[in-house]
Amino acid sequence: MSIAIAPPRSPLRAAPLRAVVPPFAVNIGIVGPGKVGSALLTQLRLAAPRLLRDCNLELHLRGVSDSRHMWLDCDDDALNSRTHGAQTWRPAELDEFAAYVAGERGEAAVLADCSASDVVADHYAGWLAAGIHVVTPNKRAASGPLERWRKIGGAASASGARLHYEGTVGAGLPVVQTLRDLIDTGDELTAVEGMLSGTLAWLFNRFDGSVPFSALVREAHAMGYTEPDPRDDLSGTDVARKLVILAREAGLALSLEDVAVRSLIPAALAGCSREEFMENLEGMDAPMSALLSEAQASGHVLRHVARLDGRQASVGVQAIDREHAFAHSRLTDNVVRFATRRYCDNALVVQGPGAGPEVTAAAVFADLLRVAGAMGVKRCAC
Numbered sequence: 001m002s003i004a005i006a007p008p009r010s011p012l013r014a015a016p017l018r019a020v021v022p023p024f025a026v027n028i029g030i031v032g033p034g035k036v037g038s039a040l041l042t043q044l045r046l047a048a049p050r051l052l053r054d055c056n057l058e059l060h061l062r063g064v065s066d067s068r069h070m071w072l073d074c075d076d077d078a079l080n081s082r083t084h085g086a087q088t089w090r091p092a093e094l095d096e097f098a099a100y101v102a103g104e105r106g107e108a109a110v111l112a113d114c115s116a117s118d119v120v121a122d123h124y125a126g127w128l129a130a131g132i133h134v135v136t137p138n139k140r141a142a143s144g145p146l147e148r149w150r151k152i153g154g155a156a157s158a159s160g161a162r163l164h165y166e167g168t169v170g171a172g173l174p175v176v177q178t179l180r181d182l183i184d185t186g187d188e189l190t191a192v193e194g195m196l197s198g199t200l201a202w203l204f205n206r207f208d209g210s211v212p213f214s215a216l217v218r219e220a221h222a223m224g225y226t227e228p229d230p231r232d233d234l235s236g237t238d239v240a241r242k243l244v245i246l247a248r249e250a251g252l253a254l255s256l257e258d259v260a261v262r263s264l265i266p267a268a269l270a271g272c273s274r275e276e277f278m279e280n281l282e283g284m285d286a287p288m289s290a291l292l293s294e295a296q297a298s299g300h301v302l303r304h305v306a307r308l309d310g311r312q313a314s315v316g317v318q319a320i321d322r323e324h325a326f327a328h329s330r331l332t333d334n335v336v337r338f339a340t341r342r343y344c345d346n347a348l349v350v351q352g353p354g355a356g357p358e359v360t361a362a363a364v365f366a367d368l369l370r371v372a373g374a375m376g377v378k379r380c381a382c
């Protein structure tokens, strides 16, 4: 291998004349400025000068919307004059928000849906049909009704707009793209096995009986690992959604109802409001202590495991041997083992932290850069 060394430049030599290429501008709208959305806003702000300098990519944050309010970057003068130019909000209306982010001159536009809402997912097909790209860690579209998911895919194909959702499985880990690359290059998935919940991994790594389970759930919630309603994690539904996403990525028409789910939520806490559930979390302590004691008595540890093979899809807590690879995971580690036609003797394994606002926001950000890359923005360091 040879490395070309550039001749030293004479300080007297005039700098070569370069055509000034105007920056490639991307309009961005954030839906759901919660933990992940806020982390994304910070990452965008910090990276913007570097992306402009190194990649000639200009990020325009055009607006932010939650379920009730939206903030648009220029807003109108009358509103601003009343608040001395400060950002003002107006009632949220998602399609109006999307149209504003898209602009009027055919600019490239990306909406980052950082909510956990089905209402927002209902809008993807329309946005994609209008040429607006969507990036999201929200699992609702990719694991929701098959009919809606197919409509979303059809809208993206028809307009050429892109939908990326790497953050939906494994947060910042390269799980969805890894599977897609395998399938696109002609491999076939035979089975997936793994620990797909950062929250449940963290809880079972910490839960040794010295601290009540409820206290650990409150801690996981405060650290931003859980879903907005932690019951989505504890019931296994969030993991089932991830399994559905992976199955669909591999070409299987799996739905949430097809996954056998073993919930950890006591029946008495299943139907109440999220606030009541959080107030009454102690109701989980006795059953969880019993589960732990049983596992410990037989020399096992508790782990939340998901499985999909040719016969069935299942998620739930298991007592597993202390020597098992899953027993040696740390903190919020997710482990995803892909068994495929090529990776048949030894599975392809993706492992690492699988929850948290920062790593998840980075996955959304990387998806956004993938969209810009597909539009011709140069991203490599060469």
Ligand SMILES: NC(=O)C1=CN([C@@H]2O[C@H](COP(=O)(O)OP(=O)(O)OC[C@H]3O[C@@H](n4cnc5c(N)ncnc54)[C@H](O)[C@@H]3O)[C@@H](O)[C@H]2O)C=CC1
Pocket (backbone or CB within 6 Å): 031, 032, 033, 034, 035, 036, 037, 065, 066, 067, 068, 114, 115, 116, 117, 119, 120, 137, 138, 139, 167, 168, 170, 171, 198, 224, 225, 226, 227, 228, 354, 355, 356, 357, 360
């Ligand atoms: N926290 C994590 O570690 C990970 C989260 N995710 C996903 O990221 C998403 C966001 O999670 P968090 O930030 O932790 O939740 P969060 O509860 O902190 O934030 C959710 C935000 O969505 C907004 N929202 C709710 N309904 C809305 C609607 N109809 N229209 C507009 N905005 C709406 C809420 O106001 C809030 O600002 C979820 O879909 C979650 O599954 C994915 C991977 C990891």
Ligand SMILES: N[C@@H](CC=O)C(=O)O
Pocket (backbone or CB within 6 Å): 168, 169, 170, 171, 196, 197, 198, 199, 200, 225, 226, 227, 233, 238, 354, 355, 356
């Ligand atoms: N609550 C989820 C967040 C990522 O999807 C988890 O704990 O894995």
